[in-house]
Amino acid sequence: MxxxxxxxxxxxxxxxxxxxxxxxxxxxxxxxxxxxxxxQARGLKLTRxxxxxxxxxxxxxxxxxxxxxxxxxxxxxxxxxxxSIYRTLPLLQECGLVDEVKTTERQAFYxxxxxxxxxxxxxxxxxxxxxxxxxxxxxxxxxxxxxxxxFKSLRHVLEIQGHCKDCA
Amino acid sequence: MxxxxxxxxxxxxxxxxxxxxxxxxxxxxxxxxxxxxxxQARGLKLTRxxxxxxxxxxxxxxxxxxxxxxxxxxxxxxxxxxxSIYRTLPLLQECGLVDEVKTTERQAFYxxxxxxxxxxxxxxxxxxxxxxxxxxxxxxxxxxxxxxxxFKSLRHVLEIQGHCKDCA
DNA sequence: TTGAGATTGAGAACAAATCTCAATCGTGGC
DNA sequence: GCCACGATTGAGATTTGTTCTCAATCTCAA
Ligand SMILES: [Mn+2]
Ligand SMILES: [Mn+2]
Ligand SMILES: [Zn+2]
Ligand SMILES: [Zn+2]
Numbered sequence: 001m002x003x004x005x006x007x008x009x010x011x012x013x014x015x016x017x018x019x020x021x022x023x024x025x026x027x028x029x030x031x032x033x034x035x036x037x038x039x040q041a042r043g044l045k046l047t048r049x050x051x052x053x054x055x056x057x058x059x060x061x062x063x064x065x066x067x068x069x070x071x072x073x074x075x076x077x078x079x080x081x082x083x084s085i086y087r088t089l090p091l092l093q094e095c096g097l098v099d100e101v102k103t104t105e106r107q108a109f110y111x112x113x114x115x116x117x118x119x120x121x122x123x124x125x126x127x128x129x130x131x132x133x134x135x136x137x138x139x140x141x142x143x144x145x146x147x148x149x150x151f152k153s154l155r156h157v158l159e160i161q162g163h164c165k166d167c168a
Numbered sequence: 169m170x171x172x173x174x175x176x177x178x179x180x181x182x183x184x185x186x187x188x189x190x191x192x193x194x195x196x197x198x199x200x201x202x203x204x205x206x207x208q209a210r211g212l213k214l215t216r217x218x219x220x221x222x223x224x225x226x227x228x229x230x231x232x233x234x235x236x237x238x239x240x241x242x243x244x245x246x247x248x249x250x251x252s253i254y255r256t257l258p259l260l261q262e263c264g265l266v267d268e269v270k271t272t273e274r275q276a277f278y279x280x281x282x283x284x285x286x287x288x289x290x291x292x293x294x295x296x297x298x299x300x301x302x303x304x305x306x307x308x309x310x311x312x313x314x315x316x317x318x319f320k321s322l323r324h325v326l327e328i329q330g331h332c333k334d335c336a
Numbered sequence: 337t338t339g340a341g342a343t344t345g346a347g348a349a350c351a352a353a354t355c356t357c358a359a360t361c362g363t364g365g366c
Numbered sequence: 367g368c369c370a371c372g373a374t375t376g377a378g379a380t381t382t383g384t385t386c387t388c389a390a391t392c393t394c395a396a
Contacts, residue, residue, distance in 0.1 A: 045342055045393050067383080081345045086384065104270035104325045106353085107383065122319050133313050141306050142328060149299065150333035151290050157272045158326045160310060165318035213362050213373055235352085249376045254353065274352070274384090 031058055031097050031114050038095035049080045053088045057098060063109045063130045104159055120158040126167035199226055199265050199282050206263035217248045221256045225266060231277045231298050272327055288326040294335035 028036075035054055039046050056073055066089070070082050089110055092098035099113045101121065109130070119134040138158070146153040196204075203222055207214050224241055234257070238250050257278055260266035267281045269289065277298075287302040306326070314321040 043342090047343065047392070049344070065383095079345095083345060083347095083385085084343080087343085102272035104272075122314070122317065122321075124319075125322065131317065131319070133317075135309055135313060138306050138309050141303055141309075142326075145301050145303060146290070146328060146330065149290065149301075150336070151292075151299070151328070151330055152332075152336050153290075153328050153330040154293065155330070156326065156328040158310075158324065160314060160319070160321050160324040162314065162319055162321040162323070168318070168320050211373090215361070215374065217375070233352095247376095251354085251376060251378095252374080255374085276352090 029058075031112075034095055034097060034114075035092065038091070044091070049084045050088050050091070052078050052080055053085055054092065054097075057089075057092065057110070057112050058114070060112065063101065063111045065107045065109045067107075069110075101159075102157055104161065120160075122160045122162070122164070124164035124167055125161055126163050129164050129166075131164070197226075199280075202263055202265060203260065206259070212259070217252045218256050218259070220246050220248055221253060222260065222265075225257075225260065225278075225280050226282065228280065231269065231279045233275045233277045235275075237278075270325055272325075272329070288328075290328045290330070290332070292332035292335055293329055294331050297332050297334075299332070 031054065032051075035050070036046055038044075039050070052073075056069070056078065060069070066082070066085055070080075070085055073080055073085075089098060089100065092112075093100050097112060097114055099111050100108055101111065102108045103121075103123065105123075117134060118139075119132045120138075122131040122133060123129075124131075142153065142156060145151075199222065200219075203218070204214055206212075207218070220241070224237070224246065228237070234250070234253055238248075238253055241248055241253075257266060257268065260280075261268055265280060265282055267279050267286075268276055269279065270276045271289075271291065273291075285302060286307075287300045288306075290299040290301060291297075292299075310321065310324060313319075
């Protein structure tokens with residue numbers, strides 16, 4: 001009982017951002033190039049959906065979860081399925097453009113990290129605000145701990161939960 | 169369409185651990201007293217199920233998730249529903265007997281912390297092993313970060329993921 | 337231009353956690 | 367000890383985030 005109509009056709013809107021070797025009315029951005037090269041190197045295809053998602057991610061200057069993200073796209077009239085978003089974000093992660101922050105809450109959130117450095121998070125339990133911090137000292141101590149145990153660290157999550165100064 | 173039969177009766181097995189002022193064939197443990205006092209103070213009832221769960225938690229000397237925990241109880245013939253476990257563990261948390269460790273993986277896990285100190289975790293992505301560590305220096309640095317931002321920290325999660333020395 | 341193979345979307349499937357509510361239990365007051 | 371009544375339980379339903387399915391569709395190297 002699956003709907004038969006699909007991709008209600010229409011505006012292909014290639015915008016020239018992706019055309020293999022066509023003129024570029026809009027110069028390709030860094031992150032577009034990064035993503036394109038990544039896809040190519042992996043034998044993956046540069047689809048309209050993937051590009052739309054990429055652009056949208058880089059318009060967000062904040063942390064976001066997938067549902068919220070999907071909703072915003074729909075409101076703008078950008079037709080991309082939730083499934084594609086769930087499939088594309090891990091790709092963006094793999095090429096280092098996006099970071100998935102697995103929270104201790106139920107939903108993971110994402111943020112683009114184009115050229116940004118690793119950091120950890122303070123999460124306000126009242127208003128949901130997410131603040132960032134980076135402590136070289138903490139990072140060093142973690143490395144030290146792993147070294148002592150001969151544990152090969154691949155990643156870590158440090159999330160401090162509490163109340164921000166506005167909610168105290 | 170709910171089953172009508174309930175609590176297939178039988179062995180009440182009070183074991184004397186909970187009797188209000190009866191003789192105590194088995195001396196009450198610390199944690200039993202802690203839990204009992206907590207329940208009393210909150211006007212909650214000391215039920216067979218809660219006691220069974222408590223005992224079982226303190227037989228586990230490791231981290232466990234609820235489903236695994238429930239399964240083990242069933243195998244032993246201890247009849248307690250998953251729902252009751254989901255309801256009781258937060259109580260044990262509130263009275264400080266148990267710690268819920270929200271991981272970056274999907275399932276949270278628990279551990280009893282009777283008299284034990286806060287610590288953080290190294291998780292091996294190959295074998296699933298969980299190792300513990302405690303770094304006063306890291307804790308201090310976190311406090312410092314919160315102070316600087318006037319953030320009131322209630323809890324934190326620090327989980328380092330990677331490969332343990334046996335899996336490297 | 338074309339076809340093999342990758343991708344998509346809608347909804348189904350999954351899984352952890354929470355909720356529902358009738359049947360049952362625990363406890364303080366008698 | 368017995369009672370009454372609020373608390374608790376269990377089985378299944380529900381919720382919710384995420385992943386899977388697969389026919390239709392698209393992409394791109396040749
Ligand atoms: Mn961040
Ligand atoms: Mn632990
Ligand atoms: Zn806040
Ligand atoms: Zn291991």
